[in-house]
Amino acid sequence: xxxxxxxxxxxxxxxxxxxxxxxxxxxxxxxxxxxxxxxxxxxxxxxxxxxxxxxxxxxxxxxxxxxxxxxxxxxxxxxxxxxxxxxxxxxxxxxxxxxxxxxxxxxxxxxxxxxxxxxxxxxxxxxxxxxxxxxxxxxxxxxxxxxxxxxxxxxxxxxxxxxxxxxxxxxxxxxxxxxxxxxxxxxxxxxxxxxxxxxxxxxxxxxxxxxxxxxxxxxxxxxxxxxxxxxxxxxxxxxxxxxxxxxxxxxxxxxxxxxxxxxxxxxxxxxxxxxxxxxxxxxxxxxxxxxxxxxxxxxxxxxxxxxxxxxxxxxxxxxxxxxxxxxxxxxxxxxxxxxxxxxxxxxxxxx
Amino acid sequence: xxxxxxxxxxxxxxxxxxxxxxxxxxxxxxxxxxxxxxxxxxxxxxxxxxxxxxxxxxxxxxxxxxxxxxxxxxxxxxxxxxxxxxxxxxxxxxxxxxxxxxxxxxxxxxxxxxxxxxxxxxxxxxxxxxxxxxxxxxxxxxxxxxxxxxxxxxxxxxxxxxxxxxxxxxxxxxxxxxxxxxxxxxxxxxxxxxxxxxxxxxxxxxxxxxxxxxxxxxxxxxxxxxxxxxxxxxxxxxxxxxxxxxxxxxxxxxxxxxxxxxxxxxxxxxxxxxxxxxxxxxxxxxxxxxxxxxxxxxxxxxxxxxxxxxxxxxxxxxxxxxxxxxxxxxxxxxxxxxxxxxxxxxxxxxxxxxxxxxxxxxxxxxxxxxxxxxxxxxxxxxxxxxxxxxxxxxxxxxxxxxxxxxxxxxxxxxxxxxxxxxxxxxxxxxxxxxxxxxxxxxxxxxxxxxxxxxxxxxxxxxxxxxxxxxxxxxxxxxxxxxxxxxxxxxxxxxxxxxxxxxxxxxxxxxxxxxxxxxxxxxxxxxxxxxxxxxxxxxxxxxxxxxxxxxxxxxxxxxxxxxxxxxxxxxxxxxxxxxxxxxxxxxxxxxxxxxxxxxxxxxxxxxxxxxxxxxxxxxxxxxxxxxxxxxxxxxxxxxxxxx
Numbered sequence: 001x002x003x004x005x006x007x008x009x010x011x012x013x014x015x016x017x018x019x020x021x022x023x024x025x026x027x028x029x030x031x032x033x034x035x036x037x038x039x040x041x042x043x044x045x046x047x048x049x050x051x052x053x054x055x056x057x058x059x060x061x062x063x064x065x066x067x068x069x070x071x072x073x074x075x076x077x078x079x080x081x082x083x084x085x086x087x088x089x090x091x092x093x094x095x096x097x098x099x100x101x102x103x104x105x106x107x108x109x110x111x112x113x114x115x116x117x118x119x120x121x122x123x124x125x126x127x128x129x130x131x132x133x134x135x136x137x138x139x140x141x142x143x144x145x146x147x148x149x150x151x152x153x154x155x156x157x158x159x160x161x162x163x164x165x166x167x168x169x170x171x172x173x174x175x176x177x178x179x180x181x182x183x184x185x186x187x188x189x190x191x192x193x194x195x196x197x198x199x200x201x202x203x204x205x206x207x208x209x210x211x212x213x214x215x216x217x218x219x220x221x222x223x224x225x226x227x228x229x230x231x232x233x234x235x236x237x238x239x240x241x242x243x244x245x246x247x248x249x250x251x252x253x254x255x256x257x258x259x260x261x262x263x264x265x266x267x268x269x270x271x272x273x274x275x276x277x278x279x280x281x282x283x284x285x286x287x288x289x290x291x292x293x294x295x296x297x298x299x300x301x302x303x304x305x306x307x308x309x310x311x312x313x314x315x316x317x318x319x320x321x322x323x324x325x326x327x328x329x330x331x332x333x334x335x336x337x338x339x340x341x342x343x344x345x346x347x348x349x350x351x
Numbered sequence: 352x353x354x355x356x357x358x359x360x361x362x363x364x365x366x367x368x369x370x371x372x373x374x375x376x377x378x379x380x381x382x383x384x385x386x387x388x389x390x391x392x393x394x395x396x397x398x399x400x401x402x403x404x405x406x407x408x409x410x411x412x413x414x415x416x417x418x419x420x421x422x423x424x425x426x427x428x429x430x431x432x433x434x435x436x437x438x439x440x441x442x443x444x445x446x447x448x449x450x451x452x453x454x455x456x457x458x459x460x461x462x463x464x465x466x467x468x469x470x471x472x473x474x475x476x477x478x479x480x481x482x483x484x485x486x487x488x489x490x491x492x493x494x495x496x497x498x499x500x501x502x503x504x505x506x507x508x509x510x511x512x513x514x515x516x517x518x519x520x521x522x523x524x525x526x527x528x529x530x531x532x533x534x535x536x537x538x539x540x541x542x543x544x545x546x547x548x549x550x551x552x553x554x555x556x557x558x559x560x561x562x563x564x565x566x567x568x569x570x571x572x573x574x575x576x577x578x579x580x581x582x583x584x585x586x587x588x589x590x591x592x593x594x595x596x597x598x599x600x601x602x603x604x605x606x607x608x609x610x611x612x613x614x615x616x617x618x619x620x621x622x623x624x625x626x627x628x629x630x631x632x633x634x635x636x637x638x639x640x641x642x643x644x645x646x647x648x649x650x651x652x653x654x655x656x657x658x659x660x661x662x663x664x665x666x667x668x669x670x671x672x673x674x675x676x677x678x679x680x681x682x683x684x685x686x687x688x689x690x691x692x693x694x695x696x697x698x699x700x701x702x703x704x705x706x707x708x709x710x711x712x713x714x715x716x717x718x719x720x721x722x723x724x725x726x727x728x729x730x731x732x733x734x735x736x737x738x739x740x741x742x743x744x745x746x747x748x749x750x751x752x753x754x755x756x757x758x759x760x761x762x763x764x765x766x767x768x769x770x771x772x773x774x775x776x777x778x779x780x781x782x783x784x785x786x787x788x789x790x791x792x793x794x795x796x797x798x799x800x801x802x803x804x805x806x807x808x809x810x811x812x813x814x815x816x817x818x819x820x821x822x823x824x825x826x827x828x829x830x831x832x833x834x835x836x837x838x839x840x841x842x843x844x845x846x847x848x849x850x851x852x853x854x855x856x857x858x859x860x861x862x863x864x865x866x867x868x869x870x871x872x873x874x875x876x877x878x879x880x881x882x883x884x885x886x887x888x889x890x891x892x893x894x895x896x897x898x899x900x901x902x903x904x905x906x907x908x909x910x911x912x913x914x915x916x917x918x919x920x921x922x923x924x925x926x927x928x929x930x931x932x933x934x935x936x937x938x939x940x941x942x943x944x945x946x947x948x949x950x951x952x953x954x955x956x957x958x959x960x961x962x963x964x965x966x967x968x969x970x971x972x973x974x975x976x977x978x979x980x981x982x983x984x985x986x987x988x989x990x991x992x993x
Contacts, residue, residue, distance in 0.1 A: 001814070004827045006723075006765040006792060021790045025819045048820050051792060 071268025502530025
């Protein structure tokens, strides 16, 4: 027995969901969706749950993560209810629901809070730079340390507990009992989907977008590896230097294309842009750009006289690592692949 | 006895001739006594053949005609028309059915089919031999119409009839006009109120010198028939003089010690024995409800207009037609249906409309503020087990309209529609869309799995297995449960009984033909309009009112009526009144009269339908049907058994 909660749609609206009331339950969205099947029938079911405000049903569901937002449902919807954007909003809502700190929800729901958090971090970095007397070597040294510390701490304190929370909600709470071997067997799916978004290939008209995304993920992960573990900014290894350039150019190009699409709104997926979407693509673009410029300035030997550039890069980096990665859209990278992992585990449950 | 009978045998393009040898039929009947001419024809109903028949009848001076073709339901009137055009009385035409009864039925046996066709045509020839020319029964008609019920349909019909030139008696049982529509506030889809519509019509009725309105009035007796109904109308007094000051009236209402449930508000409030339904209601003079008045006399002491000396009057009126616009009752759920009468926040849709009427700032009921409203549709309509199988047509639209009204009038309202499929047909569909856009939630189930009402910890819950959520069990905590009750026939059917107007399976007044004769009843001269005939919305009621008014007017307009002559007749010599015919007659067409010292039965031709119910019960075999007499039938049987 589930109790209807008509107030939920108001809450969901803050995460970006558009006209929920327009839906008249025709089911065209599900019919047209290439990823939906009999067992996982979406998006109609999720829309209905959202209309009725069945929070308990939504939070234990993995369905929102199984959608890759091709936008076909939104294009087909006879009432222009925008089911694709609703699924996106549900992913944001779920991100907030998984996050034990509550910051995700706050940043998603309130643009002023987001802006404040970004500004605060910028001020802290500038203050730190001044405290270091704008000595580029010292700042760079701490910057590198920060990168390593941030990766470890964000993962250990935020992302890991949140994934466990997700497991608790979607596997433990619905009473799915899976043997340990199921978790081992499904690991392959986790890795494949995390790095390739293989499932998105099931969407129609989506090959190029998938390819761009795939290249971006590779570029991003490699750049992360190159800067953090190969210490790109301080290395003199020519191969590593060139590798970093190539990676940052890839990020620049793909994110530039993503931003262009969101501005031009040329496909259903890029019509609706929540502030969190803008932060994600723009900050990724800025990361690529500033990293590229910093290394260029180093190679031209003018960074010493242009400390500001590194400071800007560090500000972007800190905002990215402390806001977007743990609480923003970056988490989709993890939750989406873990959703497929848990889904696979659920399929292998004990009869 | 006819000597010049023309017989036409139709091929029906092969429909008949593929199985029946039509030439053989023609040969077999051409030598029958009296047959002067026999022909086969490809299509008897074709224009060319009709013209040939007219020429034949005229030139050859035929005195009887038989066409052997399809069912008389298709073409009896066609060929009667042909004989009339040729100057021959149409009752000299007899129709033989050799398609539905022969060729189609016996396509497996051509020889047998041909034999049967021969028999049937011979029987028709036997009947036409005895046929006589008949003239329609002429009846004088009074150019006046009684319209029963001054609701929206009755008033509209009355105005229309008066405009056309009839004298109209508008007879309303209540003391106030307007019927059900006066009880509604804003209406779908224009937001005009029921009161506004009623006021408009009332003003027109009062302006028209040919409409006489009687309130508190009922037809208590009827004699006569179409063209000449002699009715007795009993008019109850209001017990008020025409001049009445508002001040004194309020005092009289205040002082009246009697308090009864107010039916105008569907019993959610009470009223005094002195009452008017709402301040500007028409007629504006209040009335005293003598059924509940204790005659304590207190009102007389404070209001000089109160007049207990007024007496009930009985008027004798003569009208040519009666138009029934008696309306409907809202379905009253039995105690316990969806908690009605047991759980105190369960009300019906009409009651809910009145609750909205009386609440301005906040929606309050039983001292509690209402936020979550659950509407349960199809209560008393489309019943699985009950007798009301029909859809009441207006309720989906009305509910959604009311839900929107509530949502716009009060803050924080949530509407939940527990429906069985929404039927906001036509223009009302925009309201369904609007309510959906406003966030109303629709939940759906089948009739065999209706929602369930439950009370837990003082809170009322409505549960449903929702079809739209894959049959998931859902529940809503409702502050108010509104049962969407449909329309049922009026509890009081005295006027229907008095006029013997038949009812359909749904217990509403029945028309002759649902599609082709939608406002006439089998009682000649009695027409029906509005929701007394079956559930209708206002638009549909207006359509039927105007249609019934036209039909009633057409009966009385010329001052004379021509009725079918094929009725029963009584042999005055052999009849000894036993009354059995009178008991058997469904139309009260018999009168007991004295003739040469004995009592006999007499048929009133304008009432008789020629149904023949009286024939088999007559102990002295004194009744015959004109045009289908014993002699006619016997002559046909003689041929068939030969």
